[in-house]
Amino acid sequence: MKKSLFRVLSLVVVLILVAAAFAGCAKTEAPAAAEAPPQEAQKPKSDTLTMYSALDEAEILVYLEGFTKATGIKVDYVRLSAGEIMARVTAEKDNPQASIWFGGPSDTHVAAGSAGLLEKYESANIAKIPETYRDKQGFWSPIYVGAIGFACNRGWFEKKNLAYPESWEDLLKPEFVKQISVAHPGSSGTAYTILATMVQLKDEEPAFEYMKKLHKNVIQYTKSGSAPAKNAAIGEAAIGLAFAHDILRIRNSEGYPIELKFPNDGTGYEIGGVSIIKTGIAGEEENARKFIDWITDVEAQELSAVTKSYRLPVNIDSKPPEGAVTLADLKTIDYDNVWAGENRKRLVEKFTADIATTPSN
Amino acid sequence: MKNSNTSLRAKIAKLSPFGKEPIVSAIIITIVVFLFLFIVYPLYKILSMSVTDGDGRLSFETIRSVLGNKYYLQCLMNSLSLAGAVSVISLFIGYVYAYTITRIDIPFKTFFKMMATLPIISPPFVLSLSMIMLFGRNGLITNGLFGLEDVNIYGFNSLLVVQVMSFFPIAYLTLSGILEAIDPSVEDAALNLGAKRSRIFRTVTLPLSFPGIASALLLVMVQSLQDFSNPMVLGGNFNTLVVQSYVEIIGMYDMKKGAVISIMLLLPTVAAFLLQKYWVSGKSYVTVTGKPSYERPKLNNPLIKWSAFALCSLFTAVIILFYGTVIYGSFVKIWGVNNQFTLENYKYIFTLGSAPVKNTLKLAAYATPIGGLLSMIIAFLVVRKQFIGRRAMEFVSLLSFAIPGTVIGIGYILAFNQKPLLLTGTGLILVMAFIFRNMPVGIESGTATLKQIDKSIEEASTNLGASSFLTFRKITLPLIKSAFFSGLVYAFVRAMTAVSAVILLISPRWNLVTVSILSQVENLRLGIAAAYVIILIIMMMVAIVIIEALVKRLVMKRKAA
Numbered sequence: 001m002k003k004s005l006f007r008v009l010s011l012v013v014v015l016i017l018v019a020a021a022f023a024g025c026a027k028t029e030a031p032a033a034a035e036a037p038p039q040e041a042q043k044p045k046s047d048t049l050t051m052y053s054a055l056d057e058a059e060i061l062v063y064l065e066g067f068t069k070a071t072g073i074k075v076d077y078v079r080l081s082a083g084e085i086m087a088r089v090t091a092e093k094d095n096p097q098a099s100i101w102f103g104g105p106s107d108t109h110v111a112a113g114s115a116g117l118l119e120k121y122e123s124a125n126i127a128k129i130p131e132t133y134r135d136k137q138g139f140w141s142p143i144y145v146g147a148i149g150f151a152c153n154r155g156w157f158e159k160k161n162l163a164y165p166e167s168w169e170d171l172l173k174p175e176f177v178k179q180i181s182v183a184h185p186g187s188s189g190t191a192y193t194i195l196a197t198m199v200q201l202k203d204e205e206p207a208f209e210y211m212k213k214l215h216k217n218v219i220q221y222t223k224s225g226s227a228p229a230k231n232a233a234i235g236e237a238a239i240g241l242a243f244a245h246d247i248l249r250i251r252n253s254e255g256y257p258i259e260l261k262f263p264n265d266g267t268g269y270e271i272g273g274v275s276i277i278k279t280g281i282a283g284e285e286e287n288a289r290k291f292i293d294w295i296t297d298v299e300a301q302e303l304s305a306v307t308k309s310y311r312l313p314v315n316i317d318s319k320p321p322e323g324a325v326t327l328a329d330l331k332t333i334d335y336d337n338v339w340a341g342e343n344r345k346r347l348v349e350k351f352t353a354d355i356a357t358t359p360s361n
Numbered sequence: 362m363k364n365s366n367t368s369l370r371a372k373i374a375k376l377s378p379f380g381k382e383p384i385v386s387a388i389i390i391t392i393v394v395f396l397f398l399f400i401v402y403p404l405y406k407i408l409s410m411s412v413t414d415g416d417g418r419l420s421f422e423t424i425r426s427v428l429g430n431k432y433y434l435q436c437l438m439n440s441l442s443l444a445g446a447v448s449v450i451s452l453f454i455g456y457v458y459a460y461t462i463t464r465i466d467i468p469f470k471t472f473f474k475m476m477a478t479l480p481i482i483s484p485p486f487v488l489s490l491s492m493i494m495l496f497g498r499n500g501l502i503t504n505g506l507f508g509l510e511d512v513n514i515y516g517f518n519s520l521l522v523v524q525v526m527s528f529f530p531i532a533y534l535t536l537s538g539i540l541e542a543i544d545p546s547v548e549d550a551a552l553n554l555g556a557k558r559s560r561i562f563r564t565v566t567l568p569l570s571f572p573g574i575a576s577a578l579l580l581v582m583v584q585s586l587q588d589f590s591n592p593m594v595l596g597g598n599f600n601t602l603v604v605q606s607y608v609e610i611i612g613m614y615d616m617k618k619g620a621v622i623s624i625m626l627l628l629p630t631v632a633a634f635l636l637q638k639y640w641v642s643g644k645s646y647v648t649v650t651g652k653p654s655y656e657r658p659k660l661n662n663p664l665i666k667w668s669a670f671a672l673c674s675l676f677t678a679v680i681i682l683f684y685g686t687v688i689y690g691s692f693v694k695i696w697g698v699n700n701q702f703t704l705e706n707y708k709y710i711f712t713l714g715s716a717p718v719k720n721t722l723k724l725a726a727y728a729t730p731i732g733g734l735l736s737m738i739i740a741f742l743v744v745r746k747q748f749i750g751r752r753a754m755e756f757v758s759l760l761s762f763a764i765p766g767t768v769i770g771i772g773y774i775l776a777f778n779q780k781p782l783l784l785t786g787t788g789l790i791l792v793m794a795f796i797f798r799n800m801p802v803g804i805e806s807g808t809a810t811l812k813q814i815d816k817s818i819e820e821a822s823t824n825l826g827a828s829s830f831l832t833f834r835k836i837t838l839p840l841i842k843s844a845f846f847s848g849l850v851y852a853f854v855r856a857m858t859a860v861s862a863v864i865l866l867i868s869p870r871w872n873l874v875t876v877s878i879l880s881q882v883e884n885l886r887l888g889i890a891a892a893y894v895i896i897l898i899i900m901m902m903v904a905i906v907i908i909e910a911l912v913k914r915l916v917m918k919r920k921a922a
Contacts, residue, residue: 056883056884057884079880083612084865087610090614090616091775091778091865094778094779108614178511187613189612
C-alpha cells in the first residue's frame with residue numbers, strides 16, 4: 001500500500017516536471033538565442049545605446065548614422081508615437097528597457113519628468129539655446145522647434161479658385177465649411193498646443209468663442225496629431241492644422257501636393273525634446289549623455305536639411321535649413337510651456353464640454 | 362498507518378480526479394499554470410493598478426469617474442450596437458458561404474474558399490485604408506466615378522461594412538468545420554424518408570450546427586468589440602470603448618482610466634459567453650458515431666445552386682474590389698495623387714525593410730504549432746474530461762481575446778518586467794502574447810466540433826487499453842482536423858497581423874512587420890504600406906497551403922497507423 005502510493009506520487013511529480021520542462025523548452029528555445037544582443041548591451045560601459053524615438057523612421061536613420069560616425073556608439077531603437085513612448089516608459093518604470101527618449105513634443109517630456117520617469121541632464125550646449133525653449137527643471141533638452149501652420153490641399157484650392165488662408169480669421173470663412181481637419185486636444189499634443197496658443201493669443205473667452213466658430217468648418221477632430229496634415233494631403237480635407245515640420249515632411253519627402261501657410265496674426269510652436277530615462281539600461285547612461293551633447297550641437301542640428309523635415313534648429317550657432325521659414329520670420333507668441341501644462345486638464349475638459357463632445361477621426 | 366494512507370490517497374484522488382491517468386493530470390496542471398501566468402496574472406496587474414492610488418492604497422476613484430461619465434457609457438453602447446450588427450450580418454454571410462462550400466456543387470469553389478479567407482490574412486487596418494481610397498472625398502468610386510464631393514464616410518456604416526468584411530471569415534471557418542463534421546448519413550436519412558431539402562435544412566442541418574452558430578456569434582462579437590484599427594481610422598464621431606481607452610492611455614497619459622474603460626468591455630463578453638454556454642449546453646449534437654460513413658453527396662438543385670453562386674460571387678466581388686485597390690496602390694508612386702506605375706515600393710521592402718518581415722515570420726512559426734495544439738488540447742479537456750475548474754479553464758482561455766490589445770500590452774509589461782519573470786525585450790514575450798491571445802478561435806471551433814462527435818468512439822479506444830493521450834493523438838485529433846486546421850491558420854495569421862497588443866512589446870531586436878506598416882501609414886508612404894500588405898498576404902497564403910498539407914499528412918499517417 002505504502003509502496004504503491006509512493007509510486008503514484010513520484011510518478012505524478014515526475015510527469016508534471018517533465019511536462020513543464022517540455023513546455024518550457026519548446027517555448028524558450030527561440031528567444032534564448034535571440035536574447036544575446038540585449039544582454040551584451042547590459043555590460044557596464046557599453047558601446048551601445050537603446051532608444052525610443054518618436055521621429056519618422058527615415059529621419060531617425062539619418063540622425064543615428066551621424067551619431068555613430070561621430071562617437072562610434074551603436075544605437076538600437078524602437079519607433080513609437082510620443083504617447084506610446086510615454087505609456088511604455090510608465091509601465092516599465094521599475095525596469096526600463098531603453099535609456100534615451102528621442103523626439104516628441106515637450107509636453108510628453110514634461111509629463112514624464114513630473115512623473116519621476118526621467119533623469120536630469122544639462123548639456124554644455126544648453127547655453128547656446130534660447131532660454132524660452134529650455135526646461136527650467138532640467139529634465140529634458142530642446143532639440144528643434146516648429147510653428148503651427150496650415151496644410152492646404154493645392155488641388156482643392158485650384159479647382160475652387162480660392163485664396164489660401166493667411167490668418168486664423170481666414171479659417172472662419174464660409175467657403176471652408178466642413179473642410180478643415182484638426183486634432184482633438186484631448187487625444188493629441190499637437191491639438192492642445194493649438195488650443196493653448198489660441199488662449200494665449202486671444203485670452204480664454206475670445207479663444208473659446210473662436211473655436212466655437214471654427215467648429216462649423218471642422219470636418220473632423222482627429223485623434224492623432226499627425227492626421228490633419230495627412231487628411232489635407234490625400235484630399236480628405238482642404239485644410240489641415242499641424243506643425244510645419246509634419247507638413248513639410250509629407251510634402252518634401254513624399255511629394256504630396258500641399259501648400260504650407262502660416263497665420264500672420266500670430267502662431268504658437270512646438271518644442272521637440274530629448275531626455276534620459278531614469279535608471280535605464282545599465283552602462284548606457286554615459287552614452288545617453290553623449291547623444292544629448294551631440295544632438296544639441298551645430299552639426300546634428302543642421303541635419304534637418306538632409307531629412308527634409310525642416311525641423312528648425314534651436315542652437316543659435318546653427319544655420320536653419322535653406323528655404324525654411326524660421327520663427328524669426330513669423331509672428332510667434334511667447335508660448336508659455338509651464339502654463340500650458342498646468343492648465344491642460346481644465347482647458348481640455350472645457351473644450352470637450354463646450355465645443356466638440358467627441359474626438360473623432 | 363493504513364488509515365492515514367487511505368485518506369491521503371483520497372485527497373490525491375480529489376486533487377486529480379483521474380489518478381489513473383497521471384499524464385492527463387499533469388497536462389491539466391501545466392495548462393492551468395500557464396493560463397494563470399499569461400492571462401490571469403497580467404490582468405490582475407492591470408486591475409490592481411487601476412484600483413490603487415499613487416501610494417498603493419485601495420481607491421475606486423478611477424472607476425467612479427468612469428462610471429459617472431455619460432460619455433463613456435455612450436461609447437459602451439456604440440461598441441455594443443456595432444458588435445451586435447456586425448456579428449449577426451457576419452453570421453449570415455458566413456453561414457451562406459459555409460453551407461455553399463460544404464453542401465452545394467458550384468463552380469470555382471476553391472477560388473471562393475480562398476477569397477473568403479483573404480480578409481483574415483491581412484493586417485486589420487488595410488480595409489479601412491481601401492475604404493478611404495475608394496469611397497472617401499477623393500475616392501476612386503465616389504469622386505472618380507460619380508464625381509461626388511464632400512462625402513463623409515466616417516462613422517457607423519463604414520465601420521459596419523469594414524468589420525463585417527474583416528470578421529465574417531471567422532464565422533465562415535467555424536461554421537464550415539461544423540457543417541463538414543455533420544455525418545452525411547443523417548441528412549441522407551431524412552432525404553430518403555422523403556423530406557424536402559428546405560425541411561432537412563430547417564430540422565436537421567440548422568439545429569445540428571447550433572454549437573457552431575453560437576461559437577461564430579461569440580467570436581465575431583468579441584472581435585468587433587476589441588477591434589482597434591478600424592474604428593481608429595474610420596470611426597468619425599462614432600467612438601468605441603477600445604478607441605476611447607487608447608485615447609486615455611496614449612493621449613491623456615491616464616493609464617488607469619484607460620484600463621478601467623477596457624475592463625468595461627469584459628462585461629458584455631462575459632455575458633455573451635455565459636449566454637452561449639447556456640444556450641448550447643444540455644443538448645446533444647452528436648452525429649459522428651463511428652459507424653461507417655461516406656462522401657457527402659452534393660446538392661445539385663439549379664435554383665439553389667445558382668442563387669448560392671450569385672451570393673458568393675457578390676461577397677467575393679466586394680472583397681476583390683477592396684484588395685484590388687491595395688494591389689493597385691502598391692504599384693503606384695503616390696497613392697491617390699501620382700498614379701504612375703512603379704516597382705520602388707517592393708524594392709524598398711526587399712532591400713531596407715526585410716528584417717521585420719523575417720522577425721515576424723520567425724515568431725509566428727514558433728507560436729503557431731504551440732498555440733494550435735494547445736487550443737485543441739484545451740478543447741478536448743473541456744469537452745471530454747471532468748475536473749475542477751473545467752469551465753473556468755474555458756472561460757480564462759477566452760478572456761485575453763476579449764481585452765483590447767493596448768491593455769494586454771501594458772499588462773504584459775507590468776507582469777513580466779521583473780526577475781524572475783523578466784521577459785520584456787525578448788521575442789518570448791511576443792510569442793506568449795501571440796499564443797495566449799490567439800488560442801480562442803481554435804478552442805471554440807475545437808469544442809464545437811468535439812460536441813458533435815460521440816464519446817463512444819474515444820471510449821472504445823480507451824477500453825481497448827489506449828491512454829487518454831494516445832486516444833487524443835490517434836482518434837480525436839484526426840476527427841477534429843478541420844477545427845485543428847482553422848485553429849492553426851488563425852493562430853498563424855493573427856500572429857502575423859497583430860497590431861495593438863504588440864506595439865508596446867516590440868524591442869529593437871524584435872521589431873514586427875505590422876508596426877512597420879503602421880509607421881509607413883503614419884508618414885503617408887501608402888505605397889510601401891500596400892506593398893508590405895501584399896507580401897504579407899502572399900506569405901500567409903503559402904503558409905496556409907503548407908499547414909493544410911501538414912495537417913493532412915498528420916491525419917493520414919495516423920489513419921494508416
